[in-house]
Amino acid sequence: MKISTQLVSAPLHTPFVTALRTATHADSLLVSISDGDQTGWGEAPQVWKVTGESLAGAQACVEGPIASALDGLGPDDLTEALRRVQGAVQGNHGAKAAVDVALHDLAARRCGKTLHGFLGSTVDVIRTDVTLSAGDPSALAQAAIDRVSDGFDVLKVKVGTGDATADFERIRRIREAVGPAPRLRLDANQGWTRRDAVTAIRALEDAGCDVELVEQPVAAADLEGMAWITDRVSTPILADESVYGVRDLVAVIRLGAADLVNVKLAKCGGLGPARTLLDLAREHGLGTMVGSMMESHVGVGAAAALVSAYPTSAVNDLDAAWWLKEAPVTGGIRYDGPDIHLPSDPGLGVTGLTV
Known part of the structure; x- marks a missing residue:
């Protein structure tokens, strides 16, 4: 499986104001995992005031310890892949979520099903x-x-x-x-x-x-x-x-x-x-x-x-x-x-x- 990442910054139509911050863009790391034929997607948002995780940190986590943990694993081993993702690193919940979702998305596509299906x-x-x-x-x-x-x-x-x-x-x-x-x-x-x-x-x-x-x-x-x-x-x-x-x-x-x-x-x-x-x-x-x-x-x-x-x-x-x-x-x-x-x-x- 090939893991790729892409930083995105999507503008909002209206500023989003909370007790913690004011946001004008949604800044995220998009993660894609491909088996050569199908590609699954996941996302790690950057929310400094809540999770404390940065896009740079999420990207390093996905491309480093998580990718290493999944190295050599085939696309049919979903249960083992998810176990390895959770055990690859402490914290970094956004990075883990992005890879977890991308793996689920890929598995669903390989079955020809929607994710909710x-x-x-x-x-x-x-x-x-x-x-x-x-x-x-x-x-x-x-x-x-x-x-x-x-x-x-x-x-x-x-x-x-x-x-x-x-x-x-x-x-x-x-x-x-x-x-x-x-x-x-x-x-x-x-x-x-x-x-x-x-x-x-x-x-x-x-x-x-x-x-x-x-x-x-x-x-x-x-x-x-x-x-x-x-x-x-x-x-x-x-x-x-x-x-x-x-x-x-x-x-x-x-x-x-x-x-x-x-x-x-x-x-x-x-x-x-x-x-x-x-x-x-x-x-x-x-x-x-x-x-x-x-x-x-x-x-x-x-x-x-x-x-x-x-x-x-x-x-x-x-x-x-x-x-x-x-x-x-x-x-x-x-x-x-x-x-x-x-x-x-x-x-x-x-x-x-x-x-």
């Missing part, structure tokens, strides 16, 4: 929420109106920018602007203190803003703080940055730190680890969601295929590629408002690069 599903349309970037109340209210007019009925609002009172006003204005029907979920991206989180969430509850869930209200390592919040509010709490792998999820479960978990391929290392996390969460009564980093149709397509085969309890957070002005690849998933249409062509349906 290879994973055991016939569902070819899934739903996503859409994110509203952090901003002033008026701008957010208008963005919410625009997204609802685009057909989205689950809106994710970025909060946690340092002023819990201002966050409350943003959500109040959005709810007032869109009415009672759309679901609102909040993502603080670790931006609140535990006390600010409880104050803001209780205020929203008292005001009848009907918030579906609050994602990662405090720092990833502060599981005790997240458990403290979960015990004091009625709104469900979703763990995101706190959970990379099984050990993290076990800690969340033991402490009762969250009601749901957000599984992302670039955090956990690929489709195999993601399935393990989803199964573990369900077994212990936690709600589930599959999310994405700021990545393209390759990474989001893999996550969408996962959701097709492993349905989650909450509408998923897979709007990342919707933010791109144009895809860096040809083929793959297609957005129609909140509906993501999975390809009918083999694998991820990706046929090549546009850059």
Whole structure:
């Protein structure tokens, strides 16, 4: 098998603003693995403020220890290849995810199946929420109106920018602007203190803003703080940055730190680890969601295929590629408002690069 990498930087149609960063491009490493006839694709996004992994590091990891671990292995040895990828290096979850997905994509193509079909599903349309970037109340209210007019009925609002009172006003204005029907979920991206989180969430509850869930209200390592919040509010709490792998999820479960978990391929290392996390969460009564980093149709397509085969309890957070002005690849998933249409062509349906 031949492994190749390509750095891409795809411009967004609108700046993406969170408590952690402002993004104008989706910067990723695309990985391709070829058997001579078929090519599988995967993606490692660069998200400095979340995973801490760089494109240069991911590229070095893929072309170095992971490629060495796969040296001499044939394309039919998927199980052994995936085992070697996970054992090739510590950390580097984005690089592992890119190779894991590319191997799955190649295997599906060799069978003449779509990736979601290879994973055991016939569902070819899934739903996503859409994110509203952090901003002033008026701008957010208008963005919410625009997204609802685009057909989205689950809106994710970025909060946690340092002023819990201002966050409350943003959500109040959005709810007032869109009415009672759309679901609102909040993502603080670790931006609140535990006390600010409880104050803001209780205020929203008292005001009848009907918030579906609050994602990662405090720092990833502060599981005790997240458990403290979960015990004091009625709104469900979703763990995101706190959970990379099984050990993290076990800690969340033991402490009762969250009601749901957000599984992302670039955090956990690929489709195999993601399935393990989803199964573990369900077994212990936690709600589930599959999310994405700021990545393209390759990474989001893999996550969408996962959701097709492993349905989650909450509408998923897979709007990342919707933010791109144009895809860096040809083929793959297609957005129609909140509906993501999975390809009918083999694998991820990706046929090549546009850059």
